[in-house]
C-alpha cells in the first residue's frame with residue numbers, strides 16, 4: 006500500500022538537504038558573529054501559550070490536539086512565544102541582554118501553496134532585555150547581513166505598529182486586532198468592507214488609509230507627523246540614523262501591521278524580489294512585549310527568516326566533498342573495509358561495496374554516484390602492500406603504497 010505524505014509537508018532528498026544545510030551553516034555563522042547562541046524548545050507546547058495573547062481564534066490556524074492525558078497541546082506555529090516562556094522559566098535572572106538564535110520546524114494549519122507549507126522551518130533570533138532603538142538596529146542589521154550574505158535579492162521594509170495602535174487606541178481591542186490583521190494581509194477590499202460594517206469615525210478611517218499608504222524614504226516621517234502629530238517619531242529617526250550609518254538599505258513602510266498580536270514597536274519585513282510569487286515574505290520581525298503574560302515584563306526584539314522560501318530562491322551550491330569508492334575483487338571484502346577506514350581517517354568520504362557485486366558492477370556504481378576516485382583492492386597489489394587508485398574523471402590509474410595512502414589522498 007502506497008502512503009502519501011500529509012498535505013503541506015515535504016520530503017527532502019540528499020541534494021536538497023546538502024543545500025539546506027549549507028544555507029543553515031551560513032545563517033548560524035553570522036548569528037554567532039553577532040554573539041547569539043543557539044537554544045532549543047519543545048516541538049509541542051501547552052496550547053495556552055499561543056492563545057494567551059492571540060485568543061481562541063488562533064486555534065483554527067494551528068495544530069492543536071489533546072494528548073492521552075487530556076491536556077490541550079499544540080505543535081509550535083512559531084518560536085517567539087516558546088522562547089519567552091523559556092526565558093521566564095529558565096533565564097530571567099541571567100545578565101541582560103540575552104541573545105538567542107534558533108533553527109526549528111514550525112507547524113501551521115494553512116492552505117498549502119508555493120512557499121506556504123504546513124510544516125516549515127524558521128531561522129530566528131530574539132534579543133531580550135533592551136527597549137532601545139539600538140536593539141532594533143542590531144537585529145535588523147543581522148537579518149540584513151544574513152540575506153546579503155546569501156546573495157538574495159530582497160526589499161527590506163521597516164515600520165512601527167505604534168502609529169496604527171495610537172490611531173486605534175479608542176477602538177475595542179478585538180476590533181483593532183481585526184483591523185490590524187486585514188492591514189497585514191493587505192486585504193484592502195476586506196478592510197473597506199469591515200470599516201463600513203463597524204461604522205468607524207470618517208476622520209479616523211481617513212487617517213488609517215493615509216498611514217498605511219505611506220511607503221518610502223525617510224521623508225515620509227514628515228508626512229506621518231502631519232497625520233499623527235502626537236506620536237513620538239524620535240525613536241524611528243534614531244533607528245534610521247543608525248541603519249544609515251552602517252549602510253543598511255530599506256524603505257520605511259507604516260502599513261506593516263504584522264500578523265501576530267504581540268508587536269508593540271518597530272516592525273520589519275523583507276520580501277524576495279523574484280522567484281516566489283505571492284508568498285514572497287522571507288523575513289518578519291520586530292519589537293514586542295510577551296514575557297509579561299508569563300510573569301516578567303521584558304522588552305524584546307527579534308525576527309524569523311522563512312527558511313524554506315529562502316532555500317527556494319537561494320542559488321548557493323553546496324560544496325561537493327571528495328568521494329572515494331573502494332572496489333574489491335571477490336574474497337577481499339574485509340580488506341576493502343580496512344582500506345575504507347584508512348581513507349576516512351584521512352578525512353575523505355569512503356564508500357565500500359555491501360552488495361557483493363562483481364568488480365565491473367562496483368566500478369559502474371562508483372561512476373553512477375559520481376565518486377571522484379576508485380580504490381581497487383586486488384590480490385597482486387595487496388602483496389606489495391599497495392592499492393590501485395583510479396581517477397574516475399581522467400581514467401588515470403596509479404599504484405599507491407597503503408602506508409602512503411593518507412598523504413596521497415590529501416594531495417589530490
Ligand code: HAM
Nearest residue numbers: 083085121122125286287288289290291307308309311
Ligand atoms: P512570521 O512573519 O509569522 O513571524 O514568520 C516568519 C517567516 O516565516 C515569514 O516571513 C515566512 O517567510 C515564514 N513562514 C511563515 N509561515 C510560513 C508557511 N506556512 N510556510 C513557509 N514559510 C512560512 C514569526 O513567526 C515571528 N515569530 C517572528 C519574530 C521573531 N518576531 C519577533 N521575533
